[in-house]
Amino acid sequence: MHIxxxxxxxxxxxxxxxxxxxxxxxxxxxxxxxxxxxxLNDLRISPCQGCGGxxxxxxxxxxxxxxxxxxxxxxxxxxxxVSPIYFYGLSAQCKTFVDRFQARWARxxxxxxxxxxxxxxxxxxxxxxxxxxxKVFDGALLTARTLFDALDLECGESLLVRGVDQRGAIQTQxxxxxxxxxxxxxxxxxxx
Ligand SMILES: Cc1cc2nc3c(=O)[nH]c(=O)nc-3n(C[C@H](O)[C@H](O)[C@H](O)COP(=O)(O)O)c2cc1C
Numbered sequence: 001m002h003i004x005x006x007x008x009x010x011x012x013x014x015x016x017x018x019x020x021x022x023x024x025x026x027x028x029x030x031x032x033x034x035x036x037x038x039x040l041n042d043l044r045i046s047p048c049q050g051c052g053g054x055x056x057x058x059x060x061x062x063x064x065x066x067x068x069x070x071x072x073x074x075x076x077x078x079x080x081x082v083s084p085i086y087f088y089g090l091s092a093q094c095k096t097f098v099d100r101f102q103a104r105w106a107r108x109x110x111x112x113x114x115x116x117x118x119x120x121x122x123x124x125x126x127x128x129x130x131x132x133x134x135k136v137f138d139g140a141l142l143t144a145r146t147l148f149d150a151l152d153l154e155c156g157e158s159l160l161v162r163g164v165d166q167r168g169a170i171q172t173q174x175x176x177x178x179x180x181x182x183x184x185x186x187x188x189x190x191x192x
Contacts, residue, residue, distance in 0.1 A: 001033045001188055004076035008083035008094030010041040015128040015170040019161060020082040022177045023126065026184025033188040036076075038069065040093040045069075048099040058107035066100045073101075074115065078122045078187055079153055081144055085129035089139040098147045105150040115152045122156035122192065123148030126180070130165035156192055159183055 005024065009016045024035045043065035053061035060066065073079060083094040090098065107113050125144040129136045137160045148155045159180055164170045170177070186192040 001077045002075065003027055003033065003035050003078045003080065003187065004072055005035060005037045005080045006082060006094070006097065007037060007039045008081065008091045008097070010091070010093060011084070011167060014084065014167050015161070015164045016082045016084050016126060018170045019126050019128060019159065019176065019180050020080065022180035023080060023184035023187070026181040027188045029185055030188035036072070038072070040097055045096050045100065047096050048102050054103035054106040055110055058103060058111050058113070060100060060103040066097070069097070070103070073151065078124065078156070079151070080124045080126060081147070082126045083140060085127055085136055085140060088136060090143055095143065098143055101147055101150050108150055108152065117152035121153050122187070123151060123153035124156040124187070125158040125160070127158070128161045128164050128170060130163070132162045136162060156187070
């Protein structure tokens with residue numbers, strides 16, 4: 001089993017990344033499982049231009065670091081999208097990544113091609129926010145769900161942590177880090 005983790009924060013070793021690293025600890029406890037981390041902030045990914053090119057070909061016309069990511073996403077068994085909440089939504093790095101999957105939306109909904117949709121592959125959102133707002137994750141969740149649908153991934157249970165702001169704040173939230181390790185273990189054993 002191969003799990004792809006997409007880190008969407010520009011802050012290295014920040015709260016969302018720490019949460020993701022804990023999920024990876026759980027995944028790696030299980031034999032024959034591999035984890036790959038992609039840090040979006042290190043890549044050059046242009047925003048979708050809305051050109052409509054993918055409507056005809058199901059392929060994005062832009063060639064940049066996203067080109068290799070399409071295949072990595074196609075090949076993974078589960079996809080974990082990791083983001084801090086910025087203005088009640090995903091980080092810009094994540095949103096740019098998500099929008100480029102318009103090519104996959106076109107493949108599914110315009111070309112009618114379903115992709116590995118009978119394998120119970122999951123998409124999962126991990127997110128952290130500074131505030132305790134009731135709706136603070138709503139925007140990110142809606143975007144993530146729409147992405148997972150376009151990719152023919154089942155939307156798995158997300159892990160969302162409120163009230164963590166400064167880098168390292170999540171270290172004081174031991175229960176969430178523990179929950180993240182359990183999530184990784186369960187994901188890798190098909191129990192999540
Ligand atoms: C540009 C920006 C916008 C933010 N907007 C929100 C917000 O709308 N609601 C919130 O609760 N926290 C907000 N935050 C705080 C981050 O979500 C929070 O610090 C998060 O834990 C950072 O995760 P990271 O360490 O992985 O980057 C914002 C932070 C930044 C830098």
